[in-house]
Ligand code: FES
């Protein structure tokens with residue numbers, strides 16, 4: 001087998017091995033930092049500790065490989081794709097590989113975060129190096145046994161072969177290999193020699209999922225465990241005044257009714273902030289029950305009185321304030337190239353539009369929940385979180401315990417979408433457990449989940465562009481957003497770098513409504529706004545939409561700049577690909593097409609939506625999607641991710657309506673909040689660009705552009721431009737789609 | 739507290755519960771059949787779908803007192819070895835993303851295909867429309883139902 005990418009790297013520092021007492025070889029490794037000098041490898045699997053290593057591989061004497069996967073699984077497939085990288089370079093049969101979710105033991109378990117579609121990208125090299133190093137050690141052991149040069153041996157699918165054609169299985173040399181020096185010079189495979197990466201590989205948990213085995217946080221049980229339902233203020237801006245739990249306490253299934261909040265308040269006010277905490281500091285009532293139903297029923301029986309503590313905000317007033325901010329001058333400039341004012345003054349024409357979005361709840365299918373057991377010896381936490389390390393730190397600080405006392409076990413997550421980056425529910429569980437001194441699981445109902453969320457903030461953009469002599473000369477984007485500045489973190493995205501005079505300004509509107517990251521946080525609405533705007537610009541300029549983009553990207557190629565994150569070549573590549581695959585621009589009777597092309601999360605995507613009119617109403621028939629995400633590690637998982645992102649994007653752009661009135665959310669369950677359903681989904685035709693560049697994210701990038709493609713297609717079908725989410729509420733003919 | 743006799747996956751169980759307790763919670767918390775999922779509790783999402791006398795039913799809306807005398811099947815009892823044609827199709831297509839909604843999706847599909855082994859796309863989309871998948875694995879679900887239908891006909 002041909003190898004390439006020879007790299008010299010001190011492998012000794014990040015990888016150690018041991019012989020397991022039960023037989024087999026154990027490899028402990030660190031992905032991003034060297035092992036401690038005195039890091040000790042366990043010899044017993046029950047002793048795996050993640051103080052010194054962030055993951056382990058076990059190779060048994062039968063040649064079977066167990067990988068302790070390091071990233072929490074939220075449905076983006078990393079629990080499958082990351083072990084694929086190790087297995088590829090270790091060169092074993094995928095059938096012989098087992099994957100176990102590694103627990104989080106202390107703060108030393110770094111980078112165990114699922115969010116931002118970064119998992120694969122960051123681990124691409126280190127995981128492959130680890131596999132390749134282990135393979136080399138096995139080869140060296142076999143060579144030593146045969147008394148030949150290691151360089152004359154090769155290994156494939158778990159078998160080592162020497163020049164005489166003799167073979168030996170990995171399992172037969174693990175004990176010797178484990179005692180060898182860790183080699184320094186390791187070769188990684190040439191991508192064209194991959195046998196696992198790039199093959200369709202089913203989700204490693206598939207058998208458990210389809211037979212209903214316990215996997216998720218809500219499924220976790222422990223002897224003596226009780227359940228807690230938390231009553232939180234019904235409106236943002238309210239706090240607890242008093243409550244009467246007499247009836248609840250009389251219920252046979254109710255164990256106790258308590259309040260929490262003190263410790264969380266102390267933690268937050270004593271200046272131990274933690275970005276992953278989005279916590280209201282009011283007292284909350286907790287009903288502890290023998291079963292979940294006991295707790296939920298008990299909570300309904302508690303009589304509560306709330307008082308207003310700060311503003312009770314409404315969407316109406318947000319809308320007005322955000323528009324005032326957009327028209328005002330309180331902006332902070334995020335990026336400024338050239339002189340937009342001059343360009344605008346000299347223009348033949350200036351086009352200006354405003355785009356408006358709503359708040360969005362995450363609505364993971366599995367509501368927030370977490371198990372906690374606080375004992376003098378340790379604090380045991382079990383459940384779904386995208387940021388286990390931050391959760392451990394927050395709980396240590398909440399309870400005033402050393403971090404070594406905190407032990408987090410991760411479960412599979414019934415969806416994340418950004419919600420489980422925030423550990424408010426872990427902190428609640430820990431505070432409850434600390435108070436009742438019993439193992440307890442805090443369980444949110446759908447209503448709790450939707451009404452006390454960490455929402456995608458409502459946001460408005462004003463985009464203006466100047467046209468002179470048929471060319472785009474200036475582009476000025478202004479953002480006003482509740483609690484944040486979405487654009488602040490992505491100032492180097494298209495069209496930055498493509499237009500000489502370019503400026504981005506932003507201004508926040510402070511609110512007591514908790515907001516945070518929602519799938520593709522900075523771009524999920526920005527892309528809709530910009531990609532709709534470009535469609536209108538092309539029309540105003542009387543140029544072909546595709547040509548407009550190709551020309552702008554040519555500008556970037558001619559003037560390369562470090563202040564451009566995207567690759568103009570790759571964006572042009574996906575654009576041309578989607579045009580070809582969707583037949584964009586070639587009119588088919590009765591089919592109206594909308595285009596969108598976007599870069600985010602290091603991935604380049606172009607999409608075309610085909611809309612037809614059914615009795616005068618637009619219906620999304622098909623979406624064609626071209627993606628350049630580098631090497632596709634697992635085409636099966638990648639396809640699922642890509643399609644899911646597109647449909648999720650369509651659902652939220654079309655239907656998601658969420659607002660506030662006097663601090664109270666407008667919806668609390670799926671009866672009042674519409675998620676996309678099967679009958680509303682178009683066919684999604686996905687194409688991946690061929691590439692040998694390191695893989696980039698797929699959990700998010702197909703979502704942001706699709707809303708723009710849909711809006712542009714609906715415009716062609718109906719003549720109506722859409723500026724406000726959700727589109728359904730703003731279509732002149734209301735009975736649309738599906 | 740009253741007791742109820744339930745027949746689940748061909749086994750007899752006696753449980754103690756308030757009569758208005760949703761069967762969902764009895765299954766999950768008392769009988770430890772956690773494959774049936776909670777997501778909305780109001781019959782809107784289908785995560786809690788089970789079969790009662792062969793018909794797809796929402797266990798969050800069914801009170802334990804109403805479930806007596808019914809022949810109840812949960813995802814755990816759909817097949818002995820996880821090899822019901824629908825489960826096999828789910829595996830072949832690799833449908834699940836986060837996986838949370840999938841036992842409900844599988845139970846809905848299995849009951850539907852018992853009645854209609856040669857469904858059109860339209861019929862599949864109608865039959866599955868009550869089951870939400872937040873990860874939007876809908877296209878794979880549709881494909882998998884078609885694969886399962888072929889096996890079952
Ligand atoms: S939990 Fe029963 S339908 Fe949603």
Ligand code: FES
Nearest residue numbers: 836837871872873
């Ligand atoms: S697979 Fe995640 S909700 Fe359906």
